[in-house]
Amino acid sequence: MEFLTSIFAAFYQFGDAFAFLVLSACGLAIIFGMMGVINLAHGEFIMCGAYVTVMATRAGIPLPLSILLGSLVAGIIGIALERLVIRHLYGRPLDTIVATWGVSLIATQGTLIVLGSTMQGVGTPLGSFVVGNLSFSTYRIVLIFAALAVLGGLYLLFNKTRFGILARATIQVPHMAEGLGVNTRHVYALTFGLGAALAGLTGGLYAPTMTMVPTMGATFIVEAFVTVVVGGADVFLGTAPAAVVLAVVKAGMTSWQGQLFGQIALLIAVVIVIRLLPRGISGFILKERA
């Protein structure tokens, strides 16, 4: 039983780290991978989703609906941002970094001024369960399945729907797609909105487990960027395998030596992967395939 408990505990911790990495990174990965835009306001979309979720829950809306609402609001703001700012900066990656960083500063400080330095959370639902002599939070199992569901949903979206085909066509050869009648501006706006909505979903999902402050998005940023850098430009071939590798490293080291070494190991793993695979895991896989 002792042995089974530690096996389960290891899987739980791996799953927990995996879910955090996937959910942190997927919105960023879509926007970077599909559009080549490095979105430094990613953390603020997460914060936006979390705030909307908590406010909706406190207004009496059930938590699952609130989370979807948080995602929706973040997505709409994302589309608006694409129309107003990002659209004018395509093909200028350095400028988009500065612009989205500015948006991020405005969003953090604006939230601080309007909503104050902190907000009461909603509390984690579903309670806990016991395996052997250890107890675990049930909600974190939900997070693991949510991460898998997001990956599955994105796969279906990009491979089985009309939007997915148009989006991939636009990303591969924009002028050809445009020549064939695809409204590429529309596709870009929707893709950016999708990335923002995924960030909002992440914020909503983690909102019950975290302190609600305007800077909360920043705690996702390191993991998000690290996962995208290791994964490369493709969500399925990059982000998912990168999250697996990093989750194993991080959960293993944290369990062995504590949080500090978990963080150090995570960053060392990134350095090693980038040294060996400069275009990330997806770049490596795609090269092998070609």
Add this chain to the structure above:
Amino acid sequence: MNGRMKNVAFAAAGSLALISGHLPTAALAQEGEPIKVGVLEDQSGDFAAATMVKVHAIELAAEEINEAGGIAGRPIELVIYDTQSDNTRYQEFMRRVLQRDQVDVVFAGFSSASREAYRPIVNQFDGFAFYNNQYEGGVCDANMVVTGAVPEQQFSTLIPWMMEEFGPNVYTIAADYNFGQISAEWVRNIVAENGGTMAGEEFIPLGVSQFSQTIQNIQAAQPDFVVTLLVGTAQASYYEQAASANLGLPMASSVNVGQGYEHKRFTPPSLANMFVTTNYIEEVDTPASADFLERFRAKFPDEPYINQEAANSYIALNLYKQMVERAEGSTDREELRSVIAEGDVCFDGPSGNVCIDPKSQHMSHTIYLAKVEEDHSISFPTVWEDIKPYWLGDAGCDLTVSDPSEQYTPSSPPTAAN
């Protein structure tokens, strides 16, 4: 460090500034000319939730003092900058208030990292700063007055009480920077002195918000209680996550509740069974506290919580007023320090009577043991009256004799030569 060489160099470089500003301040201090107080506190960024209230407390104290005729007939003028929870901002603004704004005294700092970032600058320009925050102790610096509580006040009371109540096996989780490391060392020593054992110790980098594995490590070590020395809003997510995993262990802390009012921000019962030693929180039920709260709320009706640092900041400005008035209106630091050296600079404020210790320039405190109940209300199982900041003096720091401008820890105390 070669103090004399340094002084000569700065005297040469800054002689103009000295001649025009520093030396004749006392002589030029005419009736009605304001006393300038620099205020460097975080009004945005990770620490803002706990520190906005410090600025308000200083504003309240300044307003009250000005209405009552100012300090020795001179009004207080506050020079306030938002340090944005950013250590480099502290350095930038500390230079600005000391050089450009020519303030008489500075009230600055929340995190120990920020204090250690600005302290060399206070020394460099020979300024006078108040650090109104609880911290890991050990700063022996004549340019600083510390009004916050220190480990011998918070841990020497808390840890033996917890061990008696819950058992001798202790697990510490602490923020991984000077505050957490040195505080954890104090806890380790006190646990050993009282015959207990450390079931484990884990340091958490600032900004980490995910604690599943840490919670499991604690469960596996089976301690009797957990000492939480977590700092910043990201790390505060620990409590919610520990509660949802049903960790169910009592917690002891020197920083929670009294600073970040986690019991107000989080959904009950995530903080239940937490024990905190603090020198003030708004739940303290005394006539002096009620009076303070009433005046505070009248000026700042939307203040989310009035914490120990608010009380310390308020007390600090009143102590400064007393020092200047006893020095016959002089704001010269050495004259103020000779007032401190008399050993009876005391103030009977919201947290009870407090006095500045001349040897360390730290402050004595009444220490309240606050317990967070299931519904997040606060009870006080016990109170320790008049706990002195004795450690620095006992270890050999005596600012009335020499000024080493160092920070000492139990494992690196002052050497005999000092």
